[in-house]
Amino acid sequence: MLAFMVTATPSLTIPDCAADFVAAQLNFRNFDKYDTWFDDNSTMTLAQTGVYSGVDDILEYSKFIFPGSPYVAANGLFRSENSFVSLDPVKRSCVFKRMNHNRYQHTEMAGNALYEANTMFTVEWRFDDKKVGKVNVYYDPSFLGYFFSALSTPAVDNFVCKTMRNSCPAVWAANELTNIGECEAKLAALPLAEGEYLYVDGNTKSCRKLHAVFAVDNAHHCAHLSFKPMADPKGKIKCQESAQQPISDLFSDDDLAKYAAFVAEEGFDSDQKGWRLSPCEAQADCPMAGDMEEHPKKKSNNSYTVDAKCVFGTPTERRLLFGPTPVTPKAGVCVP
Numbered sequence: 001m002l003a004f005m006v007t008a009t010p011s012l013t014i015p016d017c018a019a020d021f022v023a024a025q026l027n028f029r030n031f032d033k034y035d036t037w038f039d040d041n042s043t044m045t046l047a048q049t050g051v052y053s054g055v056d057d058i059l060e061y062s063k064f065i066f067p068g069s070p071y072v073a074a075n076g077l078f079r080s081e082n083s084f085v086s087l088d089p090v091k092r093s094c095v096f097k098r099m100n101h102n103r104y105q106h107t108e109m110a111g112n113a114l115y116e117a118n119t120m121f122t123v124e125w126r127f128d129d130k131k132v133g134k135v136n137v138y139y140d141p142s143f144l145g146y147f148f149s150a151l152s153t154p155a156v157d158n159f160v161c162k163t164m165r166n167s168c169p170a171v172w173a174a175n176e177l178t179n180i181g182e183c184e185a186k187l188a189a190l191p192l193a194e195g196e197y198l199y200v201d202g203n204t205k206s207c208r209k210l211h212a213v214f215a216v217d218n219a220h221h222c223a224h225l226s227f228k229p230m231a232d233p234k235g236k237i238k239c240q241e242s243a244q245q246p247i248s249d250l251f252s253d254d255d256l257a258k259y260a261a262f263v264a265e266e267g268f269d270s271d272q273k274g275w276r277l278s279p280c281e282a283q284a285d286c287p288m289a290g291d292m293e294e295h296p297k298k299k300s301n302n303s304y305t306v307d308a309k310c311v312f313g314t315p316t317e318r319r320l321l322f323g324p325t326p327v328t329p330k331a332g333v334c335v336p
Contacts, residue, residue: 012127014087017094021125026132027298029066034059037132044135047245048144048199049210050238058135060214067293067302070159070213071151074105074287074304076294078116081262085122092127097255099262103278103294105287105304105336106150109159112306112336113150114287117143117275118268120251120259136250138259143274144198148206152192157184157205160212160225167215168222175227186227194242202242211239277333280310286334308334 026037035055044052044061052061066075078101085095099120106113118140124133139147161183165172177183190205192198200206211224223230224238231237247256263273280286286308293300312332 012087012089012092012094014084014094017087017125017127018084018096020127020130021094021096021123024125024130026123028062031059031063034062039129039131042132042134044137045245045250046137046139047247047250048139048141048193048197048201049207050201050243050245060218064210064213069107070216071106071110071156071209072104073107073112073306074103074293074302076103076287076300077101077296078103078294079266079296083258091133093124093133094127095122095124097122097258099259101263101266103287105306105308107305109153109155110150111153114278114306114308114334114336115146115275116278117147118259118263118266118273120255120262122251122255138247138251138255140259140263140272140274141196141198142272144193144200146275148192148198148200148209151206151209154184156209157187160187160208163212163215164222164225168219168225171222171226171230174230195244197247199242199244201238203240207239277335278308279331280334281331283310286310306336308336311335 024037027033038055038058040054042054042058044058046061049061052058063069065072067073080101081099083097085097087094097120099118101116101118103116104114120138122134122136124135125131126133158180161180164175164183165177165180172183175183177186187205187208190203190208193200193204193206194202200210208225211221215221215225220233223232226239229237229240251259260270260273264270267279268274268276278286287304288307289303289305291304293302293304310332311334
């Protein structure tokens with residue numbers, strides 16, 4: 001009689017899963033290694049824009065917010081806080097949270113906007129196959145409002161419409177557009193976003209400005225630029241009706257409370273957690289063209305492209321100056 005030996009799989013522990021995740025060195029800025037961290041079962045979700053599935057979709061979305069995007073010139077990192085969230089012994093996975101304080105500079109197309117912003121995301125690490133399961137991303141609605149408002153320039157509108165005409169001729173024809181100006185007028189007439197949480201996945205100008213970046217190199221996104229409902233090669237219709245995914249599907253009240261505490265530590269106002277103009281006390285606090293992006297650990301290969309100056313005086317934008325009220329603030333802000 002043959003005897004069979006069954007070896008039990010050791011129970012997964014928090015230290016083992018955490019050490020495995022750290023060893024993987026997940027870095028969203030390292031685009032060349034996405035296929036080592038993600039697979040077809042990986043997803044990335046931002047409630048206001050939707051779900052991105054698989055390596056290629058996740059890579060496309062990630063590139064949107066980093067230099068190389070037609071809208072982003074620099075994405076510096078001042079501070080990152082990491083923490084353990086949970087262990088699932090059945091799925092043999094663990095979840096980690098990261099909160100970042102960044103400084104962005106937009107490209108000339110997007111008006112060279114210079115500002116700071118906060119991000120929170122959770123990452124599920126699948127221990128056995130060494131891959132990311134889910135990434136959930138959180139941007140405060142104030143950030144989304146500012147980011148997409150900054151894209152409300154004639155140059156960006158022109159980019160979207162030229163992308164539709166030049167890269168997506170079938171979509172251009174289906175919308176019966178005769179010239180770029182007509183397309184720009186239709187785009188400008190759409191709302192920036194929808195609802196209190198600034199959903200941009202519906203029939204908005206922001207949805208088309210997002211997908212235009214993808215459509216330049218990937219024709220599967222062409223249908224998403226259409227003003228008329230049009231299915232993409234996967235049968236999906238986007239930029240027409242928002243899914244209105246609740247934030248609570250992705251983040252708990254405790255997650256949001258910790259995010260609020262993080263941004264308070266970074267000096268952001270409680271009613272505008274997502275972004276602020278970059279504060280300064282002297283010109284040396286402002287980035288200049290050629291300065292490398294900030295990063296606490298890694299040297300960036302990207303740099304700021306436009307000089308910024310430290311401005312004191314009457315506010316021209318909300319939160320232009322920082323300090324206790326009603327006392328006149330002594331600090332200024334960096335502006336291009």
